[in-house]
Amino acid sequence: MLCACFSVNQPAHADKIRDLVQVGGVRSNQLIGYGLVVGLDGSGDQTTQAPFTTQSLENMLVQFGITVPANVRPQLKNAAAVTVTAQLPPFAKPGQVIDVTVASIGNAKSIRGGELLMTPLRGADGNVYAMAQGSVVVGGITASGKSGSSVQVNISASGRIPNGASVERAVVSSFSNGGDLVLNLNTADFTTATRIAEAVNRTYGAGTANAMDGGSVSVRGPQDPSQRVAWMGAIQNIDVTPGDAPARVVVNSRTGTVVIGADVRVTPAAVAHGSIQVTISENPQVSQPGPFSKGGQTVVVPQSDVQVSEDGAHMFKFGPGTNLDTIVRAVNQVGASPTDLISILQALKQAGALHAELVVI
Numbered sequence: 001m002l003c004a005c006f007s008v009n010q011p012a013h014a015d016k017i018r019d020l021v022q023v024g025g026v027r028s029n030q031l032i033g034y035g036l037v038v039g040l041d042g043s044g045d046q047t048t049q050a051p052f053t054t055q056s057l058e059n060m061l062v063q064f065g066i067t068v069p070a071n072v073r074p075q076l077k078n079a080a081a082v083t084v085t086a087q088l089p090p091f092a093k094p095g096q097v098i099d100v101t102v103a104s105i106g107n108a109k110s111i112r113g114g115e116l117l118m119t120p121l122r123g124a125d126g127n128v129y130a131m132a133q134g135s136v137v138v139g140g141i142t143a144s145g146k147s148g149s150s151v152q153v154n155i156s157a158s159g160r161i162p163n164g165a166s167v168e169r170a171v172v173s174s175f176s177n178g179g180d181l182v183l184n185l186n187t188a189d190f191t192t193a194t195r196i197a198e199a200v201n202r203t204y205g206a207g208t209a210n211a212m213d214g215g216s217v218s219v220r221g222p223q224d225p226s227q228r229v230a231w232m233g234a235i236q237n238i239d240v241t242p243g244d245a246p247a248r249v250v251v252n253s254r255t256g257t258v259v260i261g262a263d264v265r266v267t268p269a270a271v272a273h274g275s276i277q278v279t280i281s282e283n284p285q286v287s288q289p290g291p292f293s294k295g296g297q298t299v300v301v302p303q304s305d306v307q308v309s310e311d312g313a314h315m316f317k318f319g320p321g322t323n324l325d326t327i328v329r330a331v332n333q334v335g336a337s338p339t340d341l342i343s344i345l346q347a348l349k350q351a352g353a354l355h356a357e358l359v360v361i
Helices: 050-062 190-204 224-236 325-334 338-350
Strands: 003-005 021-023 029-038 079-088 097-104 114-124 128-135 141-144 150-153 157-167 180-185 211-213 216-219 247-252 255-259 267-284 286-288 299-300 304-318 357-360
Touching: 029 050, 029 128, 050 079, 079 114, 079 128, 079 157, 097 114, 097 338, 097 357, 180 190, 180 224, 190 211, 190 216, 338 357
Parallel strands: 003 255, 247 357
Antiparallel strands: 021 180, 029 079, 029 114, 079 097, 097 157, 114 128, 128 157, 141 150, 180 216, 211 216, 247 255, 267 304, 286 299
């Protein structure tokens, strides 16, 4: 059973404000582009099924002064059309480099060993913010034989280019503008927001910070941009004890992983859990006509055997204030599977006996 449990009551701990919040206006931006990967070992796009690869290559050749005759359709096997994506971090300046991810959009089998040609990366506003180019690093492996059998480990139709893009344009940030600074909590919590405001006011005086809601704290800042940088750096280093995490049970229905928080409690409840098995077997019998009989025919007589059994039936009884240790120990003792534990938790939640948020992903 894949069950992660955090049941030890740890003492309250203090975190840096930098670990709890994000500064308003300081964010990354997504970039995307369309390009060509060349130099593949016959594993590129098949031009009959991905004609846009040929069109892209012809357009590129025209820019270099090479004209492809209209009646000629290059049969390419060493090129692949790809999308190129990247995250432009905040305060990135022209000349800095960022990582990019390359993914095939055609029917290329693999882009291992390919070279990405110069590709402009655009933001949501359509402007070019970076230029990508370089050798693609692929973590997957694909091998096939002449008989048609193949073996694949991970994905070889996508890869990365470390430091593969150069920033060409900086994104204007609102951080340098005048006015108050807003701290957005990574996890909204009224207690944490209140404690952040109290910690800042306790250090720099009353009225410096104000909790706007459970997810944001407004901090009065200086007008000079250089002073704002030092001011925010000092605030981020203040220690704050965050509020207690809510009682929560997270269930991954695909992998069977169950994570139960330490504050999960169960009120008195009894759960009956059993496994019913129905087995149906068919044993057809052949009926032969008697000797010297007239008009007799050989026929097949169906014979069905149906059995119903109930194995592993167990009754769980939880007393008042039962914690997750008792729940997991009871389920493990009877050898229940993760699916059984998920069913038990869902039943307790529907009965109102599980005092925690049940999240199924």
